Amino acid sequence: MSPKPLPFESDHFTLYQLADGVFAAIAISGGAAVSNAGIIDLGDKTLIFDTLMTPQAAEDLRLAAQQVTGRDPEIIINSHYHNDHIWGNQVFSPQAQIISATQTRRFIETSEELEWARDVSARRLEEAKKQLAEAKTEHERGEARLWMGYFQGLVDDLPRLNVRLPDITFDERLTIYGESLTLDLIPFENAHTDNDVILYLREPRIVFAADLLFVGCHPYLAECEGPRLLDALQQMQQMDAVTFVPGHGQIGDKKDLAVMADYVTTCMDRAKSLATQGNVTEERISQEKIPERFAAWELSRFYYTNLEEWGTQFQSKGTS
16 A cells, blocks of 8 residues: 655655654655655654755755654764755754765765756756746656756755765664664665665665665666666565665655666666667767656656766777
8 A cells, every 4th residue: 555645745745654653755846855855763763864955855854854753853864975865964953963874975075066056057947947848748848847846946055055964974784773663774885876875674664775766767877887786676675675765756665676677777788789889979879769668757868878878888898
C-alpha cells in the first residue's frame, strides 16, 4: 500500500509517513527542494537525512520535523556533496550536528557549485521560461517548470545562502542508536559521486538511498563508475528492506532498483557503442533517441549528459 500524504502545506515537498517515526519529504516538481529528504524520530532526538537545495525549502523541512516529532532536529546527515542535497544545512545551524562521510566534507569544502550558481542562475531561469513558452508537449512543459523552480529557488535564496560544512565525519559504516529506532549509515564509493551514504532502518525495513536511486527520473551518472553503481544497487537488493526512498522521484521498492540497474546498463552499452564508432560528439549524441521505457521520465537532459561523459571515458580508454 502506498503511503498517503500528511496534512503539511509546502510549495516544495509533500510529506509522507512511512512507519512509526519515519517520514519522507518528496520534492514537488517546480519547487525549490529539488531532491528528497527524510525525517527520523529516534525517540530521544530527531534526525534529518539531507536538507534539500535551498534554505526556503529547508525551513519547511524544519517545520515539518517540529510538527511530526515535537522537537528541533539535532542530527543532520548529508548523503553526498551535491548542492540540491546540502544547501539547506544553514537552516539547522548551530543547534544541529551535521554528519557526512569524510570525502563528502572535503568535496563540500572545495566545490565550486556556489560560484557556478551565482554565475548562471538568472540566465538559466530566463532560458527555462523561454523553454516553457516554446514547449509543444506536456512532458516538455513539465521539464521546463522543473528547471524554472530550480533556478527560481536559487535566484531567491542566493543572497542569503552560505555553505555549512559537516561537523562530524566517518569512513566506514556508522550506527546511530536512539531510544526507539536504530539506523545504519552505509557509504558507497564511486557509485554516484566519490562517496555517497545511504540510511538503512532494519526494523521498519526502509532505505533512504539518496542518489544511488532515481525513480521515474533520469539519474545523473557523469561522476560515477557504472559497475560500482550496479554493485551498490545489487547490495541494496539484498537488504531486508521493502521501501526505498530515492534521491529524486517517488517512493519506490525493490522493483525500482532493478529498473535503475536496467537504465545504467542501457547507458553503458550505448556509450560503449558510440565510443567504438568514434561518434562521441555533442552533435551526434543530441540525435540519440531516449529508449521508450525511459521516455516519459523527468530530467531527460541527463540521458545525453550520461552518454557524452561515459562515451568520452570509453573512447579515451579504448573500447573494442
